[in-house]
Amino acid sequence: MSSMQLSPSISSSSSAIFGQKSFNSRTFRASIALKRSGVCKCVATPEQTAYTTKVARNENLAKLQAGYLFPEIARRRGAHLLKYPDAQVISLGIGDTTEPIPDVITSAMAERARALSTLEGYSGYGAEQGENKLRAAIASTFYKGLGIEETDVFVSDGAKCDITRLQILFGSNVTMAVQDPSYPAYVDSSVIMGQTGQFQKDVEKFGNIEYMRCNPENRFFPDLSSTAKTDIIFFCSPNNPTGATATREQLTQLVQFAKRNGSIIVYDSAYAMYISDDSPRSIFEIPGAKEVAIETSSFSKYAGFTGVRLGWTAVPKELLYSGGFPVAKDFNRIFCTCFNGASNICQAGGLACLSPEGLSAMQDVIGFYKENTQIIVDTFNSLGFKVYGGKNAPYVWVHFPGRSSWDVFAEILEKTHVVTTPGSGFGPGGEGFIRVSAFGHRENVLEACRRFKQLYK
Amino acid sequence: MSSMQLSPSISSSSSAIFGQKSFNSRTFRASIALKRSGVCKCVATPEQTAYTTKVARNENLAKLQAGYLFPEIARRRGAHLLKYPDAQVISLGIGDTTEPIPDVITSAMAERARALSTLEGYSGYGAEQGENKLRAAIASTFYKGLGIEETDVFVSDGAKCDITRLQILFGSNVTMAVQDPSYPAYVDSSVIMGQTGQFQKDVEKFGNIEYMRCNPENRFFPDLSSTAKTDIIFFCSPNNPTGATATREQLTQLVQFAKRNGSIIVYDSAYAMYISDDSPRSIFEIPGAKEVAIETSSFSKYAGFTGVRLGWTAVPKELLYSGGFPVAKDFNRIFCTCFNGASNICQAGGLACLSPEGLSAMQDVIGFYKENTQIIVDTFNSLGFKVYGGKNAPYVWVHFPGRSSWDVFAEILEKTHVVTTPGSGFGPGGEGFIRVSAFGHRENVLEACRRFKQLYK
Structure with a gap:
């Protein structure tokens, strides 16, 4: 994932992140205009003639390897939806809360x-x-x-x-x-x-x-x-x-x-x-x-x-x-x-x-997510996976020994339409694991677990 | 204003900013406890025996000269209120909006x-x-x-x-x-x-x-x-x-x-x-x-x-x-x-x-503040001051040639109970000026202007 380090002319792979689409279309319009006016004396492409400031890019930002993890997951989810427009995608990936606020x-x-x-x-x-x-x-x-x-x-x-x-x-x-x-x-x-x-x-x-x-x-x-x-x-x-x-x-x-x-x-x-x-x-x-x-x-x-x-x-x-x-x-x-x-x-x-009412209402919501967690833990346990976390946290950490996290992430997304998070996105120590978030509506968590059972039975 | 650079034991002048009061009271309690227990074998004060990490303070923060300008203004306003508890203080200082949101x-x-x-x-x-x-x-x-x-x-x-x-x-x-x-x-x-x-x-x-x-x-x-x-x-x-x-x-x-x-x-x-x-x-x-x-x-x-x-x-x-x-x-x-x-x-x-209604409602509020601005501009003009700004902005920039901004700020606060902002707080080029903000209820702006007229007539 080194697309952030490429020059702008060949970095369209990360275009979805901030709408480079319009950047490209502007360039496209410029080429059309050049052709129509018949003034095309040079061989330089519009990209090469673009004005650049003399300010150097912050070298620390250039060190970063790819987009921030969660927008990257969102991007892959979007790409999946383009491929399977009718899929009922369930997100247990980003760790985003789903239940109404009391x-x-x-x-x-x-x-x-x-x-x-x-x-x-x-x-x-x-x-x-x-x-x-x-x-x-x-x-x-x-x-x-x-x-x-x-x-x-x-x-x-x-x-x-x-x-x-x-x-x-x-x-x-x-x-x-x-x-x-x-x-x-x-x-x-x-x-x-x-x-x-x-x-x-x-x-x-x-x-x-x-x-x-x-x-x-x-x-x-x-x-x-x-x-x-x-x-x-x-x-x-x-x-x-x-x-x-x-x-x-x-x-x-x-x-x-x-x-x-x-x-x-x-x-x-x-x-x-x-x-x-x-x-x-x-x-x-x-x-x-x-x-x-x-x-x-x-x-x-x-x-x-x-x-x-x-x-x-x-x-x-x-x-x-x-x-x-x-x-x-x-x-x-x-x-x-x-x-x-x-x-x-x-x-x-x-x-x-x-407030006393607020604290009690928050506990109810947390209790709900903890039930979700148990459902996910039980599912992976029943499939013979080693499962960690889940007890005191809304995250279940599932071991896929010897496999690449991104491969497992892609396999689960492709075959079950469920978004998880690849463990290696959290550092090299996460390789071989998948994080499954317990934030979700109950029916979605149950349905995701049904699909996991289908895939890994 | 170099209090931020002093060692903690003598920096109590800036204590109001984050409540060092309680820091001092803790130290105080510790001394009491030591005395009561009769265990007072060393001459070191509690400050000197306090544990410190080995992390060096960020040298860039040490470069800063004082608290950020506006909390400093708020601090001086607070001190003024302590001195004159019954004063009807009017704030035309921080540039804080006062009118209800549409x-x-x-x-x-x-x-x-x-x-x-x-x-x-x-x-x-x-x-x-x-x-x-x-x-x-x-x-x-x-x-x-x-x-x-x-x-x-x-x-x-x-x-x-x-x-x-x-x-x-x-x-x-x-x-x-x-x-x-x-x-x-x-x-x-x-x-x-x-x-x-x-x-x-x-x-x-x-x-x-x-x-x-x-x-x-x-x-x-x-x-x-x-x-x-x-x-x-x-x-x-x-x-x-x-x-x-x-x-x-x-x-x-x-x-x-x-x-x-x-x-x-x-x-x-x-x-x-x-x-x-x-x-x-x-x-x-x-x-x-x-x-x-x-x-x-x-x-x-x-x-x-x-x-x-x-x-x-x-x-x-x-x-x-x-x-x-x-x-x-x-x-x-x-x-x-x-x-x-x-x-x-x-x-x-x-x-x-x-939205169309929102834009129109915002214009009304802006129009109100612009009327305030005109009142302030007219007041200082009538007093013979050179006045700048005000036309396209909610700030009036009043010239007090040859005087220190902080002195003028203090004079106005002391004699009229009106908070302004000293020009030098915005850089050395602001020395000799006072910024008067037009954000205020109409009656407060009118009253402040009456007091300015009293002071500088």
Whole structure:
């Protein structure tokens, strides 16, 4: 997948991503015009005569290997639909929520929207860090007794956006570690910020990133004794894509590891509410974590806010750079300079999510998706596959030993019209696996499972 | 203002920004505990024994001189209120909209919010670039006949956020030029991305940024014959803070200048709808601009969306890096990796803004603010001040020759309880000026003007 590195004249394979179709048609019109006017004195094609600026392309963007994973999956889904226009395609791929948002939450957003038409209800710029009420509600709901206060919480338009803001915070001169496999935004944003070397095709890794392999052999927790020291450690639990959830003992090891090395952990807890055993729901449950960790999370998978956009990042005041400067103070500057706060309407939704009715309604939706997960786990188990994840996470991680993930992805799409996600899209450690998302209407999940049984019986 | 560079133990002057108060109180509690337990064997203070990570602070953030301008203004407003708890403070400072959003727009948002509770109306992740309908409506409303198509438009959560995304796009190795004075996010985001040198106190400028002086002498259009060549040129018209609007001839010069140098113009048109003469409303009205310019804009000042958050950036497919690679293709990658789309509810609001009723309602609100502007302009004119801007912009730029902007800001706040913005906050070229924003309820604008007349009669 090196189409992003080709010159524009031969890069039409990635055209669907941003509508290069019209780019081509413009060129086409230009050729026609040239021919009609009869002025065709030169042999140069219109592409070659196009004006170019003297600004060099950002070399970090050139390092990226292909389109971001999920738009690429969407592109393949689109191509499949063109090939089979009548197919009933079911998407268990992108991890996109499908169930309606509980009334108590949308009512609050509708009410806030309407109030913006009144003199009393109108509000303009809010605090970049979020409304105090919501910051307080997040602190007391998710971090009660853990020493995370209202002022430590930065409300945002989602964890994915915060990951980039954290990379801007750290800058180009840090080193980072990621679980392998992991959510691709960690690595891609690191590449974009210039923290990495080139992509090394032989190992399918970027230089200067520490890939912490997580697989069935180590029960999806990295071998820290062989993990290199880095400035930053991205860690997601319950994990996307493997669904693995770190135990209290494992997280204690992780915090001790970070403390020994002086590293900062960026802990992604976007799936914490899916935990049904006694695994920690926040890194801050681990003693000492406030001195080494940042936590980022989101309403996306709790309240179906994938399209609404609302998340948060907690940066403890105890977290200090080597010189003693508080990390939160710089993160606050990033929030004020590079962001202007989450939408006031969406913040009203977030506040409703954290009311007693909202919390109970969110639990119902999460419970529904967890039933889906069980159906998918049971299906693959019954077919004799090794299945991981699923227990504390909406993702099922299915092993196809010895096979290429993209081949399995293509086989499943071609033969069952079900979209999954190839494990290798999450890093080389995902090769041989497929991630099946439990986000879907019940009848679609049941139908997808029927088709899986047909294919792999 | 160098408090951001002090060590944490003596940086309490900037504590209000992110609540260092609680940081101090924690330390305080720790000292108490030590004393009570009688275990006080060492002379070290708790600050000195605090654990620090080994991660170095991002040196680019350390270059920044103070808090971002507008939170700093808010902080001073807060301090003033503490000093005069009964004062009727009027804010004509931050440029924050105050008038309710027209019903036709909030109804669309409320409806979209409510629909998210239904099976048919629910939507999860949208396209990162925005919904096609909205992209098409933006293209046809603001760029009709200019060759900017739906696929060139990236819908975002606001122009300020897009400015940082553009800086991420360009990376650390570009040089940039800004109007002086200008909206501080251009310079600050450039500093954060590592494009600049240190702050030079003698000239009040960052190294490696080309400051294009705009003042009454050059009618607020820079002398391009003495402007150094840079990769990127930030240009805002109607300008924030001066309110100056570039003519067609001036913008043609700017485009030719960029073309000669191979530069990319980032054109900020966030106030274009305030133009009432025949000045261009988009850089793309200038022939050839699509090969050298990006345009960023926002619903904030048109529809009162400062708290709702919705904007866009148009990146023409004709804009190419030196090697021929399309800039839009990399910007698309940034959008997909570092962002997840604007809120679906806010996008419904944007679409309603661009309906015939929405456009007419927005024009009414803009007309109201333009009346405010005239009241402010007339007031300062009547007091004998030289007044600039105001005609095509919601900002009035008042000259106080020979005086420090911060002194004038403080004088006005102290004596009239009106918050303005000191011109030097926008760059050294703003020294000696005050920006008065026309965003305010009519009675507040009238009252502020009465107080100005009292003070400066």
